[in-house]
Amino acid sequence: MDSDRAAVPAKPLLRALGGEAVWPPPAWLMRQAGRYLPEYREIRARAGDFVTLCTTPELAAEVTLQPIRRYGMEGAILFSDILMVPWALGQPLRFAEGEGPLLEPLRSAEAIAALDPSRLVSRVAPILETVARVREGLAAEAPRTALIGFAGGCFTVACYMLEGRGSKEFAAARGLAYADPPLFGRLIRTLQEATTEYLVAQVEAGAEALMIFDSWAGMLSPGQFRRWVIEPTAAIVRTLRRRCPGVPLIGFPRFAGPLLADYAARAGIDATAMDTAMDPRWAAQAVPPAMALQGNLDPLALVAGGAALEAETRSILAAMRGRPYVFNLGHGIVPQTPPEHVTALMRILRSA
Numbered sequence: 001m002d003s004d005r006a007a008v009p010a011k012p013l014l015r016a017l018g019g020e021a022v023w024p025p026p027a028w029l030m031r032q033a034g035r036y037l038p039e040y041r042e043i044r045a046r047a048g049d050f051v052t053l054c055t056t057p058e059l060a061a062e063v064t065l066q067p068i069r070r071y072g073m074e075g076a077i078l079f080s081d082i083l084m085v086p087w088a089l090g091q092p093l094r095f096a097e098g099e100g101p102l103l104e105p106l107r108s109a110e111a112i113a114a115l116d117p118s119r120l121v122s123r124v125a126p127i128l129e130t131v132a133r134v135r136e137g138l139a140a141e142a143p144r145t146a147l148i149g150f151a152g153g154c155f156t157v158a159c160y161m162l163e164g165r166g167s168k169e170f171a172a173a174r175g176l177a178y179a180d181p182p183l184f185g186r187l188i189r190t191l192q193e194a195t196t197e198y199l200v201a202q203v204e205a206g207a208e209a210l211m212i213f214d215s216w217a218g219m220l221s222p223g224q225f226r227r228w229v230i231e232p233t234a235a236i237v238r239t240l241r242r243r244c245p246g247v248p249l250i251g252f253p254r255f256a257g258p259l260l261a262d263y264a265a266r267a268g269i270d271a272t273a274m275d276t277a278m279d280p281r282w283a284a285q286a287v288p289p290a291m292a293l294q295g296n297l298d299p300l301a302l303v304a305g306g307a308a309l310e311a312e313t314r315s316i317l318a319a320m321r322g323r324p325y326v327f328n329l330g331h332g333i334v335p336q337t338p339p340e341h342v343t344a345l346m347r348i349l350r351s352a
């Protein structure tokens with residue numbers, strides 16, 4: 001049986017994440033399922049609220065597959081949100097129209113102690129069913145496309161849990177990390193445990209690669225970055241290596257700047273995602289040559305399209321040529337993106 005399996009070439013995304021310089025590079029786009037697509041807006045309206053969409057497997061699987069049908073990306077990312085972990089730990093969550101996510105913020109040691117990781121896997125059952133459905137859908141419709149599962153980094157998720165909403169500063173989380181490190185550490189450890197179980201469960205349901213989004217990592221001082229970003233990520237990765245051997249892991253410490261090199265060396269991940277501000281030529285030198293990089297087109301270049309899109313894309317490709325690499329944006333697609341600009345981008349990539 002093994003020889004039969006070896007005869008099927010691995011999916012391009014998995015080869016690149018495994019350290020092979022696949023060219024043209026495999027591609028997917030953060031937030032590729034989203035409001036810029038009319039077919040997404042239709043399903044979103046049908047679901048009503050966002051949490052319902054994330055916990056209704058037939059609808060969540062459908063929106064995960066929509067961009068693959070249109071554009072044929074090599075990666076499909078599970079349609080869900082990083083805040084489904086706090087939700088599954090029992091923290092009330094809603095998405096207010098035009099306001100983004102709203103959580104009831106954690107205000108005390110008792111509230112942190114009351115978070116219950118034991119209920120997580122049963123509460124996320126519908127999300128795991130989405131994973132299984134998408135995997136089946138890909139096998140039938142897009143056999144070269146790999147399914148990426150994900151979770152937020154512990155620090156980023158803690159930011160939202162303590163602040164209760166998006167913020168420019170996340171002063172509640174960063175302040176608590178300095179003022180009461182044992183208490184902040186307790187929240188981080190709860191998230192570490194919950195995130196590990198959640199990611200293992202996604203792999204068991206059919207995810208073929210995993211990504212950890214630490215979107216607010218770049219707000220931390222170097223010492224705090226090592227303690228609250230690198231260490232918890234490395235702990236999650238150690239367990240994943242044991243329980244999900246061979247599943248590639250992508251880390252995204254957004255706005256880490258030069259700390260990206262430390263993260264790449266010490267978090268244990270297979271691939272490092274670059275944000276829009278990162279110079280890919282610097283990253284190519286700073287990250288070991290066998291480690292895949294992913295990124296980092298500015299989502300606004302995709303909105304602009306035309307010559308700006310082409311020039312920015314080609315400059316990133318030139319910096320990444322010859323190394324394991326996955327094309328992506330440096331942050332999520334924005335709603336005003338014309339869908340035909342994504343078609344143009346895919347054409348540029350395929351002729352690379």
Ligand code: 1CP
Nearest residue numbers: 030031032033034077078079080081082100166213215332
């Ligand atoms: O009404 C809508 O359609 C809601 C918009 C939306 C979408 C489409 C939100 C609210 N989340 C998502 C999906 C989502 N979020 C995915 C799905 C897969 C994909 O296509 O990429 C993923 C991976 C996320 C991850 C996520 N959620 C992050 C990390 C990546 C990043 O963008 O930095 C963060 C920080 C969130 C929180 C969140 N969820 C939604 C919003 C608007 C926000 C940001 C809130 C803020 O800080 O202002």
